[in-house]
Amino acid sequence: MLVMKGILPEKGLKLSFEPFELQLKHVFTLAGSSRSTTPVMLTRIEFGGFCGYGEASMPPYLGESHKTAAKYLSALKLEQFSDPFRMDEILDYVDNIAPGNTAAKAAIDIALHDLTGKILNKPWHKIWGFSPEKAPDTSYTIGIDMPETVRQKVKEASGYKILKVKLGSRNDIEMIETVRSVTNVQICVDVNQGWTDRKKALDMIFWLKEKGVVFVEQPMPRENFDDIAWLTQHSPLPVIADEAIQRLADVQKITGMYSGINIKLMKCTGMREAHKIITLAQAANLKVMIGCMTETSCAVSAAAQLSPKANWADLDGNLLISNDPFLGVKIIEGKITLTNEPGIGIQLAVNNYPAT
Numbered sequence: 446m447l448v449m450k451g452i453l454p455e456k457g458l459k460l461s462f463e464p465f466e467l468q469l470k471h472v473f474t475l476a477g478s479s480r481s482t483t484p485v486m487l488t489r490i491e492f493g494g495f496c497g498y499g500e501a502s503m504p505p506y507l508g509e510s511h512k513t514a515a516k517y518l519s520a521l522k523l524e525q526f527s528d529p530f531r532m533d534e535i536l537d538y539v540d541n542i543a544p545g546n547t548a549a550k551a552a553i554d555i556a557l558h559d560l561t562g563k564i565l566n567k568p569w570h571k572i573w574g575f576s577p578e579k580a581p582d583t584s585y586t587i588g589i590d591m592p593e594t595v596r597q598k599v600k601e602a603s604g605y606k607i608l609k610v611k612l613g614s615r616n617d618i619e620m621i622e623t624v625r626s627v628t629n630v631q632i633c634v635d636v637n638q639g640w641t642d643r644k645k646a647l648d649m650i651f652w653l654k655e656k657g658v659v660f661v662e663q664p665m666p667r668e669n670f671d672d673i674a675w676l677t678q679h680s681p682l683p684v685i686a687d688e689a690i691q692r693l694a695d696v697q698k699i700t701g702m703y704s705g706i707n708i709k710l711m712k713c714t715g716m717r718e719a720h721k722i723i724t725l726a727q728a729a730n731l732k733v734m735i736g737c738m739t740e741t742s743c744a745v746s747a748a749a750q751l752s753p754k755a756n757w758a759d760l761d762g763n764l765l766i767s768n769d770p771f772l773g774v775k776i777i778e779g780k781i782t783l784t785n786e787p788g789i790g791i792q793l794a795v796n797n798y799p800a801t
């Protein structure tokens with residue numbers, strides 16, 4: 446940074462962060478794990494009387510934690526930046542200071558977008574020039590469970606026009622039959638890499654199509670490249686990559702192997718890179734889903750700003766928790782409804798936001 450002699454730079458960006466534990470409304474089970482809380486790190490970037498909010502959501506299986514996020518965030522010296530609109534410069538610094546830490550990096554990216562949007566007094570979907578009415582319906586996730594619980598959850602989800610059913614355990618057929626005994630809405634399925642035999646997987650996908658399923662997410666382990674390419678080639682439904690794709694550079698690797706990708710801010714370091722991934726994926730003729738972890742209305746509202754560009758959205762992470770510290774994007778009759786609230790479109794829920 447060039448500072449002329451005798452002229453003091455403007456005061457720089459001020460970062461603060463706070464660990465927080467999300468309480469899940471239901472124990473959440475997917476192929477391989479089960480849990481009832483999710484650790485998140487809440488971030489704030491202050492500048493010129495404005496405050497932007499961000500979040501890192503860190504489901505344990507992804508390898509980040511309160512400890513790793515605190516270590517990473519403590520190493521950042523954002524006070525060296527005195528212009529929050531130099532986002533490329535700031536976020537390149539944030540990305541290059543350490544490898545990995547994608548959720549912690551997203552917590553900075555989201556807070557910076559919230560901050561700059563607030564200074565401009567515009568929401569990001571508007572800054573990007575998107576049409577908010579093009580935002581899709583969001584799916585609502587039904588985790589692997591006993592039939593009685595599944596029936597109950599599907600009834601609770603009656604306002605949603607598409608359900609995401611988790612498969613990949615021994616009771617896949619029972620899960621779908623149970624959901625179908627309660628509702629006729631569209632279903633998509635997420636196998637979380639749970640199937641290992643490609644021929645059985647293909648038979649299952651044909652059966653799922655008859656049951657009104659519209660796409661299949663990560664049916665097989667991400668390293669089974671040949672099996673997945675074969676499956677996508679023969680599948681009557683789109684096959685979407687989730688665990689197989691993380692960042693921008695991965696898009697090229699999976700082109701031709703999958704029909705589409707599930708983009709999540711916590712995987713790809715935030716809104717800036719997610720926007721680039723969408724552009725690249727659509728140029729490569731891949732379908733785009735914008736997804737999330739279990740996270741607060743902060744990160745979900747940030748992802749929702751990108752949703753008008755997506756074919757599908759799976760932005761229900763905030764709906765699965767009972768202590769959301771933010772108010773943000775609204776789901777009205779199952780559809781993501783963006784507002785003119787500036788930045789990422791959130792406010793504090795004062796009863797849940799931790800005292801600072």
Ligand code: MG
Pocket residue numbers: 635637662663687688707
């Ligand atoms: Mg998934």
